[in-house]
Structures are given as structure tokens and as C-alpha cells.
Amino acid sequence: MSKFLREMEARSARSAMIREAMRAYEDSCRAEYGSPYAAMAGVLESLLTSLAADRLDSTEDVVRQLKRLTKEVT
Numbered sequence: 001m002s003k004f005l006r007e008m009e010a011r012s013a014r015s016a017m018i019r020e021a022m023r024a025y026e027d028s029c030r031a032e033y034g035s036p037y038a039a040m041a042g043v044l045e046s047l048l049t050s051l052a053a054d055r056l057d058s059t060e061d062v063v064r065q066l067k068r069l070t071k072e073v074t
Contacts, residue, residue: 025043029036052062 026036029039
């Protein structure tokens, strides 16, 4: 198996771990607050900001995507 495929499989496994943890958090927020989205938004914003700030290319990618999404909303 090529290095690229191994890296993609590892990335996919990490993404699955994150999604599983997010669903558990979503369920706990739904049980506590009725709607999980406001609580989740704050936590996810904090986590995303920390991760994206670790590398300039990640920061630039997040900023670019947010600008694109902002244009789509307005």
C-alpha cells in the first residue's frame, strides 16, 4: 500500500473518531438543552480556531472558506 493511501486511511480513521465524539456531545447537549446546536457552535468554534491557528496554511484555508460562505449567505 502506498504512503498516500496509508495517510488517507489514517485521516479517515481520525475523522471518524471526531464524528463519533461530536455525535456523543450532540446527544448530551440535546438531552440537556433540547437543541444541541448553540452549545456545539461555541465549542466547535473554539476547537477550530485553535487547530487552524497552528499552521499558516490551515489558517488561510479556514479564512478563505469562511469568506466564501459569508458571500453565499449575503
